[in-house]
Amino acid sequence: MQVVTNIVVALIAVLHVYILVLEMFLWEKPAGLRAFRQTKESAAATKVLAANQGLYNGFLAAGLFWGLLLGAAGHDVKIFFLSCVFIAGVYGAATASRKILFIQSVPAAIGLILVFLA
Structure with a gap:
């Protein structure tokens, strides 16, 4: 059970590294624009804010x-x-996109349950 728990926690960590890369380095690139449904103009205007969010995901x-x-x-x-x-996922889902609930909060809830059971 501990191995499965650690794999899930590691996958969640890797997901947040991926989000960091998207927000800090790919925000204005096609992958970032697509992932966050941004126009080039809105991405340019929010680049610094996105990099800040990416840093938090890295933490x-x-x-x-x-x-x-x-x-x-x-x-x-x-x-x-x-x-x-x-x-963070619940807040993001309430303020930005409901999709965040499934990308971030649901895996975290599964991870929490597994950590408590292990």
Whole structure:
């Protein structure tokens, strides 16, 4: 069970690294424009804000990787950062796009359940 839990947590961390890359480096590129349904003009106007969001996603990923590296001692770290991911997803779904709920909050909820059960 612990192996499955760690794989799920790692996948969530990798997802947030991917979001970091999209928001910090690909925001104005075709992949970023497509992912966030932006026009070139709106992407240019929001580039700095997106990079800031990307950095925060990187911190979420770093926290999850840290929890994994700590092994059994990382239980509470994983709970904290998965909770942050969940809350950020709920807020994003309420304020930006409902899609974020399924991309971010649902995986975090699954990860939290697995961490509690492991």
